[in-house]
Amino acid sequence: MPDGDRVHPGLTRPYQKAYKQLCEGQFSDESLATEAVDAIKRQLKQGGDAPAQLIAQIGSRLEAISKAPLLTNWPHVSRDIEHIVAKVTVPKRIGQQIVEASKGLLYEIRKGEAVPRIREQFMERTLNRVYAAEFEQRVPMAQHYQGARQEDVDARLEGMRPLVQKNLAHIAQQAAKRVTFQRLRRSPTVTPKVNLETDIASLN
């Protein structure tokens, strides 16, 4: 089946390949995570830089609030965030996750928790939410591609999750710093040295 085919009706096109690999079973957690992160990067790139700029704008606001939280009208700020997002043309699916991530951070600031590097945190949480909403939560299906069992698919999702999160943290750092979703680099992968003594089964 060619890569372009749509094999999961609930996933958007960038995530189809990651899903196929997830079902096929022979791919390592690293490969699966790489494919999923590439899909997120494609989705972000397609949405232009408006979401990154929006995150920077709301992030600055959250930073200011965290420095002087005492006089903050929390419900008012929460509503304000919705209004800020509504005024900007960003893809809905990303916009929703920006709202959710910002409100999560706002809750922590409201509780008096220290949130270091707010803008980076905000970007990272948004990307993690995008991953969960666009891929992880949409994968469950009654009959999977190539008859993969739901239990196996779940186990692979569990296995790849920490690697996806690590990669997204790396990407978020760049995106928050440069305020763009263009030309984002994945975290470098360490290629194991292979020689005659190497146990092939230990390689991913």
Place this chain on the structure above:
Amino acid sequence: MQPADYLFHFDDLCDSASRVQIAERHTGRSQELPVTIDDSQFPHILFRQIPSLHADLIDLAIAVHVADRFAIGRADLPRRLRVQLPLRNRELFDRPTVVEKLREILLWYTDDQWEFVFTSRQASGRIAERQGCLALGEQPRSTEVALWSGGLDSLAGLIQRMSAETAERYLVPSTSEDRPYRFSTGNHLRAMLWQVRAMHHLLSSDKPWDSLARYYPRLIDIIDRTAVLEGLTPERMQDQFVQMYQRYVHEWEQVRPYIERGLLGDEELREAA
């Protein structure tokens, strides 16, 4: 404000087919569609004419539905929709607080920008507004319309209504028929299983409310925006949320066998067995 992507210009909505003109800004195309409202059954249920305010609300609901259905979004970007609609109580709907609330609710549900221009209705009311119905014969069986989004919250709500026997019959329209989980009968169930698992995980922590609020921060908005109206303290509402979701998760295993039968196809049921 940026110009609207779509303009929907409704004529007075009457018993016979009325018109709506749809203009699309990007392509410059416009088209005209017939819209028909059949609310003639309402007097038979209410045994009286429907009040003009209710008729306005029906018109508004139809206008929003038509606009939502016929405005095609581009690349997942929010749509900007402008609806011009004649109403009987225009001065009421023109109030800034009403317009603002309407826009806010629709933004919440659709993530789109809505703009309304209300004009005065010229035509006389529909038959349902003018002609009542005598309470003769058999009382109609009570039917409750219960929206089911395909998720756990709405399912739990439906079960609660049915347990309380609030009506004899329940009409359950699902809004998810053309949503992601559409090609296989078991997908609603899978989505709910996912929710139950996530919820179970969150509620198992030392601070269940805290976990819930971090994962679903909109719950905090719900409390901030409704606690005063409900006459409850925020802490009390937090407890109630936690208890409600704990109950859902607890009851899930009890109702699952019954729900499964309805949500899985024969083949999938055989597999599950």
